[in-house]
Amino acid sequence: MTHTPRVSIVMSTYNGEKFIRQQLNSLIAQHYSNWCLSIRDDGSSDATLAIIAEYQKRDARIRLMQDSHGNMGPARSFMHLLAQVESPIFMCCDQDDVWLPHKVGEAVARIGDDTATPRLFFTDLIVTDGDLGTIAKSFMAFQKFDPLRAKSFKGLLLQNIVVGCTMAGNSALLALLRQAQTHNRHEMLMHDWWFALLASAFGTIEYSSTPSILYRQHGGNSLGAPGSNLSRYITMLWNSKPWKRASVYICKVAAQSSSFRRAYGNSLTQTNLAAIDKVTALGSARSCLPLVRTFSAGIAMNGWLRNAALLLSVCVHPAAWNAPLLPSPVSTEDNA
Template identity: 40%
Template structure:
């Protein structure tokens, strides 16, 4: 868990993690430079519960904070989950994820993620009129869309090991990097059931689309905002995983190779920024897509104007 000025909600989240019906849970927390009473709360919980460990750091932002946690994780564990400070986990969240992950080979990198119940500040459900569609997970989807909400993510050790080898200089969001890595080298299991109360409030780093007005405004902003992040993220992914001769954080772990098919797709994506013929090619392929029909149409338009 990464925390930052979370005094208002963090006790609820910590209590919900401690109340999980999966008993073997250790909680590692990095505080990202809080200026409220968050650190005092963490200290009190750590003194009371031996399963909780925390450390403080400079304010580096949520993404870098989570990647720092990845580097400091206890490598003797089989599964790793990510938690936000302001949600509430339902009792079976971890046991459900583990029941899925344990059916996969330990040699395969696997990511579990799920839907979520959107709630207000008082944990009361908010009416959601925008459905979250998950038709198929794939590397082609992950290149252009993040379908993993980080607070629902649970991964096996193999996936964590791969991500620890080299930390990216840039990614749009840390959970998007999880999704990219898992779809490129292993498997993603998306659970349509929810085991988490996802709190929406004014201080959220990111939020969920809950109605058509929110979604329309988001799509409009996506069309007209300065773009290029998807190209940059893809380029960083190629830098991290496309050259196995680069130095790594752990020399004992061999990086998997990007498949020929995935390598071709990511290189075509990067070439499309400068070459119109590649843009045409990408609009015609079914391998690069977003989950919803309208979002996919918008994607094709953005590809054509070279603004990913």
């Protein structure tokens, strides 16, 4: 490979002593070696910091960022790290996964050397248990996700399918993020979702079905992969809690869409503005009609089961929707 740009990898850690060694070892074992890892600890009380210090001595490419912000939550912690990236390509890394040896090199090849067009690349994942035993060979199949929906702005407004720990982006994509004022990102649910929206609206998104990481599922995950099957959704629909969760979810997605519009509305196409407005309107919905209109416009979640569950939660349990759902800015930690 003649194209060997520096790759900035960012990692936010929190009480990761159990698995972080395996992840750091997998980074050191990458076939592509021109990378640096910036770690920000989000207030660990275990041996995470001691382990990081040990690896800093072993590999000069690993460094720990120091600040006084304390616990910020995963989204804000990653955003703080990304604000300091200067390399032409960036990647986000979780503390408890294992990267396969080809991951960084493939990302560099797919992103290329185009610095003018915002570019995002993501891959499938192998879902594992805490001991790295395989649960599913394909995260996308396990979740019944269609990765091609990521190429459509409308396909990303209600649900994100770009998993941040597989994602790589270029400096043009990062520059778009930095254009938005901080107050326009308060309602960001997760950094990977925001990047996916940016790339689909203003640049390109490329996907590989070849998994690039072992995606570990365990009791301490901030966000996980529960799977998608009929029995799970039937159980949820007959439980009282999902109605409340659905209303909160719609509220947060509507707030995120409103925030994205404030930040980039002057540059969005009329088609994308109309799509955003439909999603934002869901935040003050009192009936299922706005959601039906949103689905009719091609703005939906992945798979009929998810859409049916969301629609039923609105139509069958109106008590959860009898008050305005667009509150003051939503904390990203609530979604972590």
